[in-house]
Amino acid sequence: MKRAAALLLCGIAAAASARNADGTLGAIATPNDGQPAFTTPGGAFTVTARAETNLSIERDGLRIDLETAWSTDAGHAVAACTLPADAPPGLYAIEARQGDDLIDRTPRAVHVREAGESAAYVFRCVANPRVGSDGAAWAESLAALSNQPGAFILITGNLTATGADAEFSALLAALGACGKPTVVCPGPNDGAAFGRYFAGGPQGFAYGRDGFLILDGRWTAAAVDAFNDPGAAHVLRRSFKPGRWTVAALGAGIDALGMRAQLDLFADDPVDALLLPGGADGAEPFFPWGATEVIALPSGERGPVHTVRANPSGLALIGPPSSAD
């Protein structure tokens, strides 16, 4: 199904509802406010949904209907979406409609950035926030990052304290306070509940010419082995063949990956950089493979916030970490 692109200026504010009423994913699985799509005016991105719907993006009353080409992938409806060339840059909600009825809306899901390649950029990282049922402090911290340099905010490791639904609600509220795209990479604490609020399994996105693999750190090495699926990491690694750097973010220690997955990611086709959540003591994580640059992200209460620079030389932490306060 294809629809002509249209640029509509809505006179009324878009519906305030986001996701399902309880915050769980609705008709649209990805992109969402923790697994956003990055694109440029005239560019493309992919939507995974329960079924084919009419899709649009919306920001401050500006609604842009999307040209979509639907297909089926692993039982899911997948839309290849194209933006109009005159779509203004910004961070948009994605909306699904049946006819004129809005059936799903996820805020901060599509980031349209300025056209033209940026060979150098920075992004910010927070490790192991362990958001509890009151996410107000993290909402303040993420809001404070809105006006600071950084293409996006990567939050990796244990997103929540215990994986409780109330903690995910608090996490979503905290993400909503941030004016920049936020990318989440779950850790062992986040458990099965994560899959109700964000798409489960390995994810990835492209930023410019770089590719980012988001490695789910929820399950122990034993559980990953239980999949008896040595090809899972293959599939993810193969899904992104960026023109420049491939960066992997892992939500747990290296042991969260079985040995076979490590061979895929660090020996057969090594990723260029690996972002690992670390302890508050700043100890270097154990990493026995040679070709990948490991960037450890020590964590602590309410921060710290790390800044990673990507440029033609590679990726590196720059400067001392700052407080999230």
Add this chain to the structure above:
Amino acid sequence: MAILRILCLAFCAAHAAAQSAAFLSGPDPAALRVCVVDTVSGAVREVGAGQSDGPPVPSPDGAWIAYASHDGERRVIRLVKPDGSGARVLRHQGDWNEDPRWAHTGARLVYTSGRRPEEKRVAVYALASDAETYWGGDTGLGLMKPVFLPERTLGNILGAALTLNLGDFDIRSAQAEVLGGGMILAIQAAAAEGRMTTQVALVTKSQVLPPVLDTILPHKGVYEEWDAKASPDGRTISFESDDGGDRELYLLSFQKGVYNLTNHYEADWNGVWEPESDYLLFESFRGGRRGVYKVYADTVRVTAIAASRDADNWAPAPSPWGDSVLFVSNRGGTPDIWIAGADGADPRTLVQSPGLELAPAWIGRPEEDE
């Protein structure tokens, strides 16, 4: 030919009622449970502990299923009969036990064991005496994917080792030990050129032999091997290696040497022997998506078994009766167990749920039914 086909059909019909398979099922990895499905009726029985159960490994005679599973803070090897009775936990020395495989007689199990997940020693469990023994001696660390070697393979390996220059290593002392207790094939983590690598290791009760296979691999250098196993007839050893640039299936033939069996610019992995040792089923990206393929060991001819453009297919399990293959596919939206003819014809869903269905393994073999 027609008579042969009739006999084959009659044989398959006679065994149809007895065919069953074990697999994993659950809503998420932490809640996976070993189950058994009647492959004719589709009836499913839960038999595992359901504590992040690992892949089920039926014994050669089909009487037992071994699998790793959590037990509080420990990871243990559990046994259960396919009807769910007789459940027991092996008595371990270490708290982290994983990846069980049966000896060909069904009297012993081998698995990785250690005080911590990364320790990974090789443990052999004698079921009759309920005794666990660590193999490999002081150098037996970092060992993974252990399997017992058939007697025929043992003879071939010892014969080959005697012709190789192994420095001060006394192969004759190992020979005496091997003939008394057998030998295990495993993957060992090792350091080379300042980083970690993996290599095929031969493990006896008291030592890990020097990397004999590395001396006869096609190219010199540091490559990562994985998943080494002997063919059922004991004539060859298959293994994965990234020798050549991407992951491929290699075959060590004691007559022909080592050769790249699957040789394709897309990765090939997870080779599984069919019972007659004529071919392996394996996974590959060569069709664009992850699919299941068949490669003949003698002609290296490859055919597709389960490959599609809109879904992944993996974890093949060829039937011991030679008439069908089980595999996992996510073409229904989540990983489900599928069954097809031995050539991939007539695929259909065998077990389906909104959760995960993984790691199918046939139970039993024709000899035990007769």
